[in-house]
Amino acid sequence: MPASKPTPHAAIDEAELHSDVAILGGGMVGLSLAILLAQALPHRRITLVESLPYPAAGGSDQPMFQPSFDARSSAIAWGSQSIFSAMAVWPALQQHLTPIATVHVSDKGHVGGCRMQAQEYGVPALGFVVDNAWLGACLLARAQQFTNLTINAPASVKALAPRRGGYGLQLENQGQVVDHNTRLAVIADGAQSGLRQRLGIASQVTDYQHHALIANVAFTQPHQGVAYERFTATGPVAVLPRAKQEGALIWTLPSEQAEAVAEQGDDTLLAQLQTAFGQRLGRFTRIGQRTLYPLQLTQAKEQVRPHLVVMGNAAHSLHPVAGQGFNLSLRDCQSLATSLAKHDAGDDQFAQLCALQAYQSQQQADQWLTTQFSDQLPRWFSNPGLAQAAVRGAGLLALELVPAGKRRLAKQSMGLGGRL
Helix, strand or coil, X not given: CCCCCCCCCCECCHHHEEEEEEEECCCHHHHHHHXXXXXXXXCCCEEEECCCCCCCCCCCCCCCCCCCCCCCEEEEEHHHHHHHHHCCCHHHHHHHCEEECEEEEEECCCCCEEEEEHHHHCCCCCEEEEEHHHHHHHHHHHHCCCCCEEEECCCEEEEEEEEECEEEEEEEECCEEEEEEEEEEEECCCCCCHHHHHCCCCEEEEEEEEEEEEEEXXXXXXXXXXXXXXXXXXXXXXXXXXXXXXXXEEEEEEHHHXXXXXXXXXXXXXXXXXXXXXXXXXXXXXXXXXXXXXXXXXXXXXCEECCEEECXXXXXXXXXXXXXXHHHHHHHHHHHHHHHHHCCCCCCCCCCHHHHHHHHHHHHHHHHHHHHHHHHHHXXXXXXXXXXXXXXXXXXHHHHHCHHHHHHHHHHHCCCHHHC
């Protein structure tokens, strides 16, 4: 018999309950939230739903590392290390990380620059670079260790609707459709969230009219743990350290130019990159598989409703400058887990609106500051006007001369600014 559709606003009976929390989207944010909730709420049932199959692992506590020159990477801020440590993920994760010892910011064609070094702030690294595949493998291995966490992958959400005391879902797995009732539904299915749209949650979108060209590159000089952020007339060019003489490239280009640049031959593209970036890493010798991403600032106009939370890129998708997006979402996950645990009285009144509003209130300043930082920085530095260029150069020079301003910039880059 076909599964019945969820009945809106009908009460969820305890006998019908399948989970206390259903996380809809099992990417890096969804997995991180699942681990934090499973730890903070050991007596609650957590379900993770992911539409794609997860890769095979070497065992629940032995994630597999498969290095690849073309592996996509993420920047992990120093402030995120404590969250991964609390999740018991850090010992495995750090086996294949590249520390960022220095962040070097410059403005092409203009004087002035800023160099932030970990030793100035008493930390071993300002952040880290990790292959997404390795980060995902470590998170999955940890998630599989919890008895109160059920992972459904591949499975898709065919329907969801509010019910009194929670949400009713329809999940499809290998052609079989089943009903699933939960007290709290968490939407974490990405910036173009179909689930967010289905529930009529509007989003505010700012189109930067730029694309990011993502690829890995090799060069002739060791990077020495330096992450470069080079601002040009067309947008930022970032190179994050990976292996000894490899880096992760995030090259921002106007949308009308990006596709033509990405389709060029390796030699031509590397020559253009060399002109934009300069000689700080010697000569670029190799570029890997290229991916183009349209750059937009997407912000959900609602992040919480009764028994519903919007998380990750579905809540706020940022410009990639300074690598703030995932780190902000990780702090959101920690804050939500803490708020739910604090307001959990152990009864069926779990995940009431007051707990969700407390989470939103706690993260409001962090989200605003981090979003503004990611939004305004590339706008200011991409303005080619001479007056703006002079002020930028003076500002970068001032950062070198005024410790308080430089410290504030470093704190933001380290994922600590939004907590001040």
